Amino acid sequence: MMLKATKIETDILIIGSGTAGCFAAITIADHSNAKVIIAEKANIKRSGCLAAGVNALNAYIVAGQTPETYLNYIKNDSEGVVREDLAYTMAQKLNTVTKKMEDLGLVILKDAKGEYVSRGTRNIKINGENIKTILADEVARSNNTTVLNRVNITDYMIKDGKVVGAYGFSLDTNTFYVISAKAVICTTGGAAGLYRPNNPGFSRHKMWYSPFNTGAGYAMGIRAGAEMTTFEMRFIALRCKDTIAPTGTIAQGIGAQQINSLGAEYEKEYGIPKTSIRLYSTVMENKHGRGPCYLKTQGIAQNQEQELAKAYLNMAPAQTLKWIENGRGPAIENVEIEGTEPYIVGGHTGSGYWVDTKRTTTLEGLYAAGDVAGGSPQKYVTGCFAEGEIAAVSAVGYIDGQNNCWPDEVEIDKKLAEVNHFLEDGPSCYSVEELEDAMQKTMDDYAGGISSGYMYNAKKLQVAEDRIDELLELSDNLKAQDLHQLMHIYEVIDRLYVSKILIQHLKARKETRWHSFQENADYPEKDDQNWLKYVNSRLQDGKVEILLRELVKKDEIYEHKNR
């Protein structure tokens, strides 16, 4: 089977209909008559990170707090390396996007006065099992929006240095899509599956982040020469053992502390509590022989246990099933915790596209929002909504006066041939799965995965760099028997590109700024003198160029110069 090209055009193309993509589409429909195509690899109803639901909104300005206090929280947690302009403009919108979601049907817990009930100083309680279907239903209300489900976008369409659309293929028919758009918004999410996962066997995809978010948006940008930022600030989640279910529900919901196998509360021994320290302290306790570590839940009341079981069903059902299957719930047994494999995810850390305050990338015509956009950690779900809104408003402003354009036919034929060569008959020495295993093993062993306690050094990174380049070469010879396998090929290639850039970022930051997230054994200390700056990168002619950029402050409007 060979693919055949079909051309379509629209005003704005949104790639990925997860949290940020849906909110961008809803915003465009609310603010303009622009025609929108959403290209979605799976189906908008449950695609992206929120497929199973989410059980709290973790970024909200509760009573007594302000966008400034939220920004200060991010700055502190990120050890100062944050795009303050991005974090602040995001924080300013957290409450209005939340109100919008409530208006669309999201259930939010309120007190007798009608105020949202907070969980801590930044969180509110919801029933978010259906948050994705609420978004999908609202997107469907717009007559100007077309959703292309099961269309896998592979690369941007470039004309005279501008992004003018994207190429992709259907998972159902032999259609190669050539989509022309006056503006493109990338909302593909982050990257999982770069490293060997916690459950490397049958349950390899039982991970925290969506295993179907394979860094496509990063990789497309990297290949097109977009500037990326802060990939070295990996996100490693502290999660419930085996199920890799979130721990915040227990830690914040019932105030459970982290304890080691001796029953001692250890987190405070490692300095001021921060996201990375909660993980790092657990890694170190295990390293020093005091594991396993737990969330101390033993002895909680029966009604607390029942509510926890419900909360997890609304977000990570495996955890509830595990408690029931074991016959030992959290009231009887403490909940064991562990660190995940490292992910690249801009909704939690600063990794992603280098964008200006309007969320324009360094490629004209291309906007980024949500997990794929960098510089602004701790966005979480509501921050991704906020960025989706900002990017949408910017894109609507940009398309005024722009025309649809197309690359030369020769260029389109070349891209089609690139995809079709994976579908040609012929031998392939390795399967996609073999290359995926090789990539994850390499990253785990040599780029700071679970098995090495998240630590790396320059010599190990050199091994990783060489092997990832070899695997990229090998990936060109992969063969697909069907369209699903073709998607798998692109997923692995995209993750190899993300890994390639990640390794260079890890090499470049010659300090240790975020324990475990970025643990450079050659430079084990934080170095504020030299490294309060962003590590950025750009792929040009096959070589990764590293750029160090000065910090951007809260009230600055950052614009790209010298694109």
Next chain:
Amino acid sequence: MSIKIDSQKCNNCGKCRQVCPGNLLYEDATGKTEIRYPRDCWGCTSCVKECNGKAIRYYLGADMGGKGTFLYTRQEGKLLHWIIIDPDGGEKVITIDKSQANAY
């Protein structure tokens, strides 16, 4: 972590195939739905919630400590019933009112 589909109960409505965020479900040669890539399942239960025929069972892999218990769901208006069946056939039901927020 994965699902099993009972082909006797599957009425091939196709809803689960549409909704899987990993595109893992396909129609087999007999017209029933199969999970073609069981190792690639994330465990989100999107398909389980779509299946009105109780044909899709969600279970924990043995590498995660699974012992053969499975669950499926039943929608009833605002209520979502989670039905958990142990290997001896024992049943436990947890009902969630979708109009109520989580306590935690």
